[in-house]
Amino acid sequence: MFSLFKKKITDQTAAQTGLDAAATPERARASWMARLGQGLRRTGQSISTVFTGTKIDDGLYEELETALLMADAGVQATEYLLTDLKKRVKDTGTTDPSAVKALLAASIALLLKPLEKTLTIGAHKPTIIMVAGVNGAGKTTSIGKLTRHLSDSGASVLLAAADTFRAAAREQLAIWATRNTVEIVSQEGGDPASVSFDAVTAGRARGKDVVLVDTAGRLPTQLHLMEELRKIKRVLQKAEPTGPHEVLLVIDGNTGQNALAQVKAFDEVLGLTGLIVTKLDGTAKGGVLAAIALWGQSRAAAGAATVPVYFIGVGEAVDDLETFNAQEFADALLG
Template identity: 65%
Template sequence: MFSFFRKKTPTPPAPTSAAAEPASATGATAVAPPVSPADMTPTPPAAEPGVRRSWMERLRNGLRKTGSSLSQVFTGTRIDEALYEELESALLMADAGVKATEFLLSDLRRRVKEHKATDPAAVKALLVDALAELLAPLEKPLMLGEHQPTVIMVVGVNGAGKTTSIGKLTHHLAAAGQKVLLAAADTFRAAAREQLSVWADRNQVEIVSQEGGDPAAVSFDAVTAGRSRACDVVIADTAGRLPTQLHLMEELKKIRRVIAKADPSAPHEVLLVVDGNTGQNALAQVKAFDDALQLTGLIVTKLDGTAKGGVLAALARERPLPVYFIGVGEKLEDLQTFQAREFAQALLS
């Protein structure tokens, strides 16, 4: 269902460092056997048309409230200042933020002039084009196969949907033929370990877990185990952190450093899971986690209910990190790759 691409020439695994910080919970170190370049062929599985159409309908339904507010702007018969003022209010109410709203309005005025548009419906179509172009830099496929394994560290605040997103992502990875290993690095919350174990069982993948252990040590063990078992992907779940909890954010930095002890090139992806309902607060979260951990991408969840969707425009204008996946519900198929034009069409449908 996802556009995963595996490179033809993988990077050979580097020797495991014995000087971890802290020491591995098991003390074991191992190097994965070499992978033949012939085995690393491009494999870009794509969603079936019917699956994607069903997904688009769920996305439209999730964004219906915001979409209705924006669409109402174009129900009149005139293109005048009143229309632009109404659109400005609608975009701000949709959590697009001041900078993105100003950019979209300016871009839309230019497009209307260039196309000599005189019909509000045509102006709406031009807004779809403007929004899709603004969001385009966020559209990027998750790359697998360059490293063996690809190590993904997943972070976010409590309740954002980290563990559920990991479970859904694992499902699609496994369905695409990837050998996945999970690391339960949220070691002090039993419910998190149990939830991740359920996902591991459901997806028939292995998990490295330890009750009350050091999260960094569990992550170290998982990376070394992933290398020795020739896994394609290792995903580390971490405890929820508010960006204002500086001492806890330091623990995430420690996990990142220790992962690099197990594999100097890792983590290869540091993904922040953002609850789409948080609105403009999402920008503060992205900035804080990016400054601390050098994020490589985002997963935006819960784009249904009260989520307004415009926050992606704000991110594109102010913190344009790749949005690998978006989610609109609890089902496995409710997490899909982000496509800018699809999203723009759903938001303005």
Template identity: 60%
Template sequence: MFSFFRKKSPPPAVQPQVVESQAIAPQTAEAPATEPVSAPAAVAAPAPAANAAPAEAPATEAAEKKSWLARLKQGLSRTGSSIAGVFGYVKVDEALFEQLEDALLMADCGVTATQKILAGLRARVKSERIEDAAAVRTALAKVLADHLRALERTPQVPAAADEKPWVVMIAGVNGAGKTTSIGKITHHLSEGGHSVLLAAADTFRAAAREQLAVWGNRNQVSVVSQEGADPGAVVFDAVQSARAKGIDVVIADTAGRLPTQLHLMEELKKIARVCGKALDGAPHERWLVIDGNTGQNAVAQVKAFNEALQLTGLIVTKLDGTAKGGVLAAIASTCPVPVLFIGVGEQLQDLQPFSAEEFAGALTGA
């Protein structure tokens, strides 16, 4: 499913390490006065798994796709049930559109997106002379997919050796699922043959470093970490180490924070600047993890973090525990930062690339 990450066969596995980053004073992270010390990390991807015979691959991929769509539909069932319930109404009249408007607003699509979606649906119903409620639901799925298509984007890991490493900076509020999402993405990258190095830049919370180390061990990748160190210094060391080792990807986990905590938001900007000092153009990606349960508050988070970091993508988690899955429609209308991945569960397979068509179909039950 993460086919866009697949590039090469994984190298033989070695024992992952948690590497202690050099202790660097905060001001040094902003503009290092001395040559930074590369963390001596031995980076490894997992050993190659037993692959199915080539003739069986298409069937396996089809089964995985079907399984994912079933999980997505189940995960969005709380949102979709309220929308699908509207189409039990037999006649296609103004009452149906009024009920649908209420359902979209309750799903946290937001006023602007709801009005745009309904306007598009009315036009389609009129032009296609739809008179059946079930056909209206199919039309709604198409209109919603068109609305969400602005959020589609497929990130690509550069293949050229001189572009290594590809640096991804991850931000988000506490509890959004930031570190868990990093672990899942690392797994898929490693399975695709990419070497990965994790930077534990959440230096304020010991549990965060430990959690990232667990994911590092599970995925057979190394983690650059330093208790109490300046977050920018940890990221600087991680990028320098990755450059020296020829590692493909660096993923930096940052401390959870609310967008109203201005001093912490300034620190995020600083980490990004220090990252650029370690490698021109880094961080190449700035992703925000948002909890799908937060509804319209997620829109406010996207706006605030986008202003601070110029986000290149979103990861939306926990869509299986909410009736507010329509918030992606609100994001598309008000702050269309691409949605790269969505999560509908705790398993590795429950985080997958976002598809407007798949999401719209699951949300409407079409």
């Protein structure tokens, strides 16, 4: 089975860079952490300024509440974090406001921890991954970046251009296929479900490890279009009774609480198994992950599985999509 926690670095690449092969992933992760910290700077600054005072009082907690709400953590997640933070302050006897920031980072990391999960493939061949998202969320670009992750992990990938709704989507996916040197199944003006079925059949015949299905961008309010996504999923199940093995939703971190509404709507229609959160750079709404995590808690309490965040993105470069780590995110958020 393939695990996507870290990209594989070949001995040849390590030799070319003059780095020890074992050290290269750590350096790559450090570089990613720097980009993540920069990407979350706007969200983090609005929260960190709360801790520049001289005492811990109701005023500090009120300012923090406002900052978390402005970061789109949502009312429930904000209340959850404040309650947990006050308990940590009391239990540790903390009196310095600057030290409270570290306690908040620990609280955020604990809340986000259930969102951590490694995307693994190999239990099924091919592993069928269906990807959905609204237009503008960065869905097709994320598929291209995910293809690179999969390929770097040693998996062979076949792309399915089932986003026939948007004129340029097929061409955009074809560019990513060329860039990543992978095969693509595409039909000009074809039916999305038919393209999906053909891709699974081709993936099985060609011995591919993964079939990545790019579906059309949809708004949750477009009920007839959401029904088409249901159809694609049904057809994938006909092509492979155990599939799709992953149903991922790409959400734009800039949209804040609207992103949570999208998660709920798509989950109801498709039964999501994971998320990719994009465009966290330049947004002041990075707190939405706290709202998603709290929703996941209520979902788990009802007996359903938490929908994890497999990847987050902070830019347009192919390596600006990385695995989600709760502690890293909390540390980057609060500097």
